[in-house]
Amino acid sequence: MPQVSATVDATLGLVRWSPSGHYVAVVSGNRLVIRNAHSLQIVQRYSALPVVQSLVWSRDSQFVLTAAPKRAVVQIWSVHDVSWSCKLSEGVAGLVHARWTPGGRHVVTVSDFQLHATVWSLHEPAVRYTICNPKLAAEGLSFAASGEFLAVVERHECKDFIGIYSCGNWTLTAHFPLESYDCVEIVWSPEDATIAVRDTHLEFRVLLYSPDGTLRAKYQAYENALGLRTMAWSTSGQFLALGSYDEHLRVLSHVNWKPIADFDHESVAVTSSRTNEAAVEHEEHFADANVMDRPQGKRVAVLQSASSLPSNSLQAASAAAEAGGGKKSRGVSFVPRYPPFSVRTVVSDPLVASPAIGISRAVWSADSAYIATRSDQMPYNVWIWRMESLTLFATVSLLQSVKSLRWDPLHTRLAITSGENRVYLWTTEGMSWVDIPTKSFQARGLQWAPSGDALIVVDRQEFCLVTL
Numbered sequence: 001m002p003q004v005s006a007t008v009d010a011t012l013g014l015v016r017w018s019p020s021g022h023y024v025a026v027v028s029g030n031r032l033v034i035r036n037a038h039s040l041q042i043v044q045r046y047s048a049l050p051v052v053q054s055l056v057w058s059r060d061s062q063f064v065l066t067a068a069p070k071r072a073v074v075q076i077w078s079v080h081d082v083s084w085s086c087k088l089s090e091g092v093a094g095l096v097h098a099r100w101t102p103g104g105r106h107v108v109t110v111s112d113f114q115l116h117a118t119v120w121s122l123h124e125p126a127v128r129y130t131i132c133n134p135k136l137a138a139e140g141l142s143f144a145a146s147g148e149f150l151a152v153v154e155r156h157e158c159k160d161f162i163g164i165y166s167c168g169n170w171t172l173t174a175h176f177p178l179e180s181y182d183c184v185e186i187v188w189s190p191e192d193a194t195i196a197v198r199d200t201h202l203e204f205r206v207l208l209y210s211p212d213g214t215l216r217a218k219y220q221a222y223e224n225a226l227g228l229r230t231m232a233w234s235t236s237g238q239f240l241a242l243g244s245y246d247e248h249l250r251v252l253s254h255v256n257w258k259p260i261a262d263f264d265h266e267s268v269a270v271t272s273s274r275t276n277e278a279a280v281e282h283e284e285h286f287a288d289a290n291v292m293d294r295p296q297g298k299r300v301a302v303l304q305s306a307s308s309l310p311s312n313s314l315q316a317a318s319a320a321a322e323a324g325g326g327k328k329s330r331g332v333s334f335v336p337r338y339p340p341f342s343v344r345t346v347v348s349d350p351l352v353a354s355p356a357i358g359i360s361r362a363v364w365s366a367d368s369a370y371i372a373t374r375s376d377q378m379p380y381n382v383w384i385w386r387m388e389s390l391t392l393f394a395t396v397s398l399l400q401s402v403k404s405l406r407w408d409p410l411h412t413r414l415a416i417t418s419g420e421n422r423v424y425l426w427t428t429e430g431m432s433w434v435d436i437p438t439k440s441f442q443a444r445g446l447q448w449a450p451s452g453d454a455l456i457v458v459d460r461q462e463f464c465l466v467t468l
Helices: 267-270 315-324
Strands: 016-019 024-030 031-036 042-047 054-057 063-068 075-079 085-089 097-100 106-110 116-121 128-132 141-143 149-156 161-165 173-179 185-188 195-198 206-209 215-219 228-233 238-245 248-253 259-264 280-286 299-303 330-335 343-347 359-364 370-376 380-388 391-397 405-409 412-418 422-427 431-436 445-449 454-458 460-468
Touching: 016 445, 024 054, 024 097, 024 370, 054 097, 063 431, 075 106, 085 215, 106 460, 116 248, 128 149, 128 422, 128 445, 141 185, 141 370, 149 185, 228 359, 228 422, 238 359, 248 370, 259 267, 259 380, 267 299, 267 380, 315 445, 330 431, 343 380, 359 405, 370 405, 412 445
Parallel strands: 280 391, 299 343
Antiparallel strands: 016 024, 024 031, 031 042, 054 063, 063 075, 075 085, 097 106, 106 116, 116 128, 141 149, 149 161, 161 173, 185 195, 195 206, 206 215, 228 238, 238 248, 248 259, 280 330, 359 370, 370 380, 380 391, 405 412, 412 422, 422 431, 445 454, 454 460
């Protein structure tokens, strides 16, 4: 039987599990609080700067990093020695990003305007290493899974380069130019053999390099249109998922770097085909509302500012709940549907800076057997694809738009939130959910415990612990 804790204050929703799973770090105002992960009792408490915007654990769970970009300061705290602390300042150069190295005894910071990146040592405070001309902040730094090397996107003479640095002595071991127009992200593969480069947002282009600079492959699905929105390696390193603005998720194989799957979210939603013939839609309804029939194979357009208009059964139930004034206190149920489906879509202006189109999330399960996706044009749905058969396995259709989705780190179980006071759990057996007793709670984010037996569910200024 799941257990839900009382809500606990967390400024800006800043709360993180320790990698060991023993502790939870929470920012509350100008305090950093370390809590026991099971009881949420306070273990340590520290006074931090009042403008903390990021919170990161070291890999060994011995230290916690808090970053205050507005003051260009990083503070580091020891979990077991409350008398020890460390302060790193970028000064007038500013600060846009800070992270731990895999070894947990160095910190990498990136200055404002990407003037330089600095590697700080906890063992030798007087020693620091500088990496010149980093092009990006978080998206331009990627560590090898082994922790031995750091790849950095650099900009020299109007060209993109990757520098490979040894994490032992921070010397440059390789430096090579990219065949890119405007690199926006790099990600090292889990087996450390390949670095994936996502090129400009304006076109679809992925480059795959060996760490020595050899171009292994180049993939371009189409030309003269907006390109990739998301890129994700499978946990096994065998597949690279590419979500794009054209509502497709393409999956490349590491064998020849060619697509083995092309999941078209637009067509699979409203047609019957081999890709979705065995799929089941789990459609959310209010438990006390009548479940109405709906036309199959329809795309129902919904204005973002008026998403509760009753244009199908889901929206009718939502509108009825709004009229009753008690939407958050009403129970829900899930009704199975079979393809072709009826899908709500949002109407978005393609000429705005960030149109609500494309695959914005692609998340692999722990065993790489499934991948879950979310399209910004169909924000009420989570699509779950099975890699063994390369088909749609299930889709979850919620009353409110999906805010976050994460896989259990050990099991085939997907947690989803939609801004309601509940957490949805999908498994191959179907849907379940956990209600959070606080009616005003709006679940916007979530984090799994490393053991997979508990969740932290996050609102804007508070969180709660759900033990499964």
